[in-house]
Amino acid sequence: MIRRLIATSTGEPQDVLRVATVDDDPLPGAGQVQVAVHAVGLNFLDVSLCRGEYPVRPEPPMTPGVEASGRVLDAGPGAEHLIGEHVVVCPALPHGALGETVTIDASLVVVRPPDVDPITAAALPVTYQTAWFALTRARLQPGETVLVHAGAGGVGTATIQLAVARGARVIATAGSGDKLDKCREFGAVEAVLYDDFEDAARDVDVVVDPVGGDLLSRSLDCLAFEGRLVSVGMAAGPPPPVDPARLIARNADLIGVSWGSRYPWARPVEVRAAYDELFRRCAAGELRPPITRVVSLSEAPAALADLAARRTTGKIIVRVNEEAS
Numbered sequence: 001m002i003r004r005l006i007a008t009s010t011g012e013p014q015d016v017l018r019v020a021t022v023d024d025d026p027l028p029g030a031g032q033v034q035v036a037v038h039a040v041g042l043n044f045l046d047v048s049l050c051r052g053e054y055p056v057r058p059e060p061p062m063t064p065g066v067e068a069s070g071r072v073l074d075a076g077p078g079a080e081h082l083i084g085e086h087v088v089v090c091p092a093l094p095h096g097a098l099g100e101t102v103t104i105d106a107s108l109v110v111v112r113p114p115d116v117d118p119i120t121a122a123a124l125p126v127t128y129q130t131a132w133f134a135l136t137r138a139r140l141q142p143g144e145t146v147l148v149h150a151g152a153g154g155v156g157t158a159t160i161q162l163a164v165a166r167g168a169r170v171i172a173t174a175g176s177g178d179k180l181d182k183c184r185e186f187g188a189v190e191a192v193l194y195d196d197f198e199d200a201a202r203d204v205d206v207v208v209d210p211v212g213g214d215l216l217s218r219s220l221d222c223l224a225f226e227g228r229l230v231s232v233g234m235a236a237g238p239p240p241p242v243d244p245a246r247l248i249a250r251n252a253d254l255i256g257v258s259w260g261s262r263y264p265w266a267r268p269v270e271v272r273a274a275y276d277e278l279f280r281r282c283a284a285g286e287l288r289p290p291i292t293r294v295v296s297l298s299e300a301p302a303a304l305a306d307l308a309a310r311r312t313t314g315k316i317i318v319r320v321n322e323e324a325s
Contacts, residue, residue, distance in 0.1 A: 004099030010052035013304035058094030065097030142167030152179035
């Protein structure tokens, strides 16, 4: 018997999620592995899943949790070489990671190096992979200037750190003074409020925008010649329509990136290359996931409620197994 967090209906996380004791997972099939979950990173998309608002809408009963670290317990034919390995996984819904075990396709498993601890590893997949693909798709070069919106958020802090590690100069935006301080702490040379960023960010080479709304439209006017704007989210809602003439005038690129919707399945080679760089830079101290809370499985619904109400800063990790101390 194992413990698993299960939503039996849709609604707010604290109302619909319960820790249940269920039968062990079935034996993994061909090309699958069963993983003992050590730690799980929480994301706002877990809240959206509980509410039934995420673009992928699995029917209840459903277990959230899309990024985790753990150890392979068992494997089906073709995946036996992974037994005993410490790994990072991104489970396919509705069988998420918030439980003591999860069974997953071996193609979605990446071996975790010993110099990256399981708590840190569980914070890497969603935000840091998004940042990696955003900067890679933007063809970022050393010495270029990057404008990062919502720099104190999950994707924002990941993007700031990774851009600085790649030799870029970073300007960040945020909505309050304490969040501006966070942006500077993670490497931004300048941090400004949303209302004031145009004066500080003239002729930037790359913009990474998780906010959307009118912020995206305003950011187009900040691009340098052949600048690149990468849209990775719409927290403030859809932006107004973009007149192609605004791109043509600057020979600019407008790029969309959604990591979790396709990349793990469609670009596994690039995903593994991203992990290689992320692991290496974490071990070197160049990337520091801002983990501010570590909670138990039974505390996860309340932690998701805090995340939904924006009462949190940094990353929340659920420690499922004491091996993730």
